[in-house]
Amino acid sequence: METRTISPGGVGGSARAPASKSVLQRAIACATLAQGVSHIRGEPLCADALAALGIARDLGAKVRAIEGGIEIEGSPLFGAARLQNRVPLAGEVTQRQKAPHVEDVALAESTPYAENVGLKENPASSREEADSAVHIRARVSSTSRAPLILSCGESGLCMRMFSPIAALLDRPVVLVGSGSLARRPMHMVETALESLGVSCASDRGLQPLHIQGPFLNRYARIDAQGSSQLLTGLLIAMPLLGGSSTLEVENLVSSGYLDLSIEVCARFGVEILRHGIRTFSIKGGQHYRATSFEVEGDWSGAAFLAVAAAIRGAPGGLRIEGLDARSSQPDKAIVEVLRAAGAEVRQSESALEIAQPAQGVLTPFEFDATDCPDIFPPLAAFAGAIAGVSSIRGVHRLLSKESNRASALVSMLENLGAHAEIRDDTMRIHGGTLKGGRIDSHGDHRIAMAAAIAALASESEVSINGAECVSKSWPGFFEVLDSIRVD
Numbered sequence: 001m002e003t004r005t006i007s008p009g010g011v012g013g014s015a016r017a018p019a020s021k022s023v024l025q026r027a028i029a030c031a032t033l034a035q036g037v038s039h040i041r042g043e044p045l046c047a048d049a050l051a052a053l054g055i056a057r058d059l060g061a062k063v064r065a066i067e068g069g070i071e072i073e074g075s076p077l078f079g080a081a082r083l084q085n086r087v088p089l090a091g092e093v094t095q096r097q098k099a100p101h102v103e104d105v106a107l108a109e110s111t112p113y114a115e116n117v118g119l120k121e122n123p124a125s126s127r128e129e130a131d132s133a134v135h136i137r138a139r140v141s142s143t144s145r146a147p148l149i150l151s152c153g154e155s156g157l158c159m160r161m162f163s164p165i166a167a168l169l170d171r172p173v174v175l176v177g178s179g180s181l182a183r184r185p186m187h188m189v190e191t192a193l194e195s196l197g198v199s200c201a202s203d204r205g206l207q208p209l210h211i212q213g214p215f216l217n218r219y220a221r222i223d224a225q226g227s228s229q230l231l232t233g234l235l236i237a238m239p240l241l242g243g244s245s246t247l248e249v250e251n252l253v254s255s256g257y258l259d260l261s262i263e264v265c266a267r268f269g270v271e272i273l274r275h276g277i278r279t280f281s282i283k284g285g286q287h288y289r290a291t292s293f294e295v296e297g298d299w300s301g302a303a304f305l306a307v308a309a310a311i312r313g314a315p316g317g318l319r320i321e322g323l324d325a326r327s328s329q330p331d332k333a334i335v336e337v338l339r340a341a342g343a344e345v346r347q348s349e350s351a352l353e354i355a356q357p358a359q360g361v362l363t364p365f366e367f368d369a370t371d372c373p374d375i376f377p378p379l380a381a382f383a384g385a386i387a388g389v390s391s392i393r394g395v396h397r398l399l400s401k402e403s404n405r406a407s408a409l410v411s412m413l414e415n416l417g418a419h420a421e422i423r424d425d426t427m428r429i430h431g432g433t434l435k436g437g438r439i440d441s442h443g444d445h446r447i448a449m450a451a452a453i454a455a456l457a458s459e460s461e462v463s464i465n466g467a468e469c470v471s472k473s474w475p476g477f478f479e480v481l482d483s484i485r486v487d
Helices: 021-033 047-058 112-117 127-141 156-166 179-183 187-195 229-240 255-267 299-312 330-340 373-384 405-416 445-456 467-472 477-483
Strands: 003-006 010-016 037-041 062-066 069-073 148-151 172-176 199-203 206-212 219-223 245-250 272-275 279-282 292-294 313-321 344-347 351-355 366-368 388-393 419-423 426-431 437-440 462-465
Touching: 003 445, 010 299, 010 477, 021 037, 021 047, 021 069, 021 156, 021 229, 021 255, 047 062, 047 069, 047 148, 047 156, 047 467, 148 156, 156 172, 156 187, 156 206, 156 229, 179 206, 187 199, 187 206, 187 219, 187 229, 219 229, 229 245, 229 255, 229 279, 255 272, 255 330, 299 313, 299 330, 299 351, 299 373, 299 445, 299 477, 330 344, 330 366, 330 373, 373 388, 373 405, 373 426, 373 445, 405 419, 405 426, 405 437, 405 445, 437 445, 445 462, 445 467, 445 477, 467 477
Parallel strands: 010 313, 037 292, 148 172, 219 245, 366 388, 437 462
Antiparallel strands: 003 462, 037 069, 062 069, 172 206, 199 206, 245 279, 272 279, 313 351, 344 351, 388 426, 419 426
């Protein structure tokens, strides 16, 4: 376990936002379904993106590293021409082989993908993974055709997005996860796919997911309470069906991410129509076309740097490049909060400049983060550094992330000397004086990054246990933070 110690201080100069992992994972899925070779440019490749690339390869796509990104040749399983008498895919276990185990389906270091992209073998590292492996073996023994195993790592988006894609196949597929993903709810995937005629079984609402397709085009009403990630998978998969489909969505959250999905699909030549907030029309018989794709910067990650500049910006502030002002990413709302609290914010088409207030001090704020829960952690750090009481709504969206982020954030703030309390769906943060201390990341990348930003405004240094977890979304985060530090 890695411990990082961050000292108080300011930030300034310029930095580049990392590639959006939300966009990158969607592009990987579309490229896997596309006919031809796609070039996807965006760095760094975080752990969640590597998980998506591993799934692409296991589904039959060819993955190669290129300068500044990756090259993906779409899988023949989803193309116009299906391969006959093919050899087993990576991750596929034949009846003559031993029953699958989680480490059996990890990519070997000798594969071109592992060499070029950097994914190493990831043996089971927890009791949850071992339990999952036992469950998989039991299911394999009961079927006449061994399943294709897709390892999602710790990526909730991978598991929920690739489930409908896996359901396009006329064969059993098992999606497995590791680490914190073993505890994240998947019952919505099971319920939705069953309503579409797909056989889908979970382990009491948790992974692994056992899927047997294919599903048929039809009208579907989906309850999206808690996550829009499954809907992204349905929107990506349904254009490949033989007929047209309609999705009606109830209890939709994070609506902007569905606009993002539609935009990525359009870049690969597939049209999805949205009618208002709840209804989506998907014409069947479409084909994804290979393309060159530039991944936009990640507003979720950039929010941490933006908050750092607002609370401890050097004269001239900080410029964050690579951020599309027209992006559909919901976390772009960080700009709204910074301005409301009094920070100096200037936004161009591709960059964001942030500085401390020219006059006066930052003021407490109120914000509803229900549709953008990933900026809740940087906002909590922001509130902890501002004298007074700030309120952030949307606590229920934090309960099933890589950690229980609600309790993790309260613990972080209390350990640093602030006071936080949760009332109903709102976290109230009494900020102003952060003293420093030792923080447990709880294996959650956004908690680790929030603690690092809070450290800048603390009276003494902050040590973060488990800091390596930032690789899930932003490898090199601490190095970037070091590069913009000023005395």
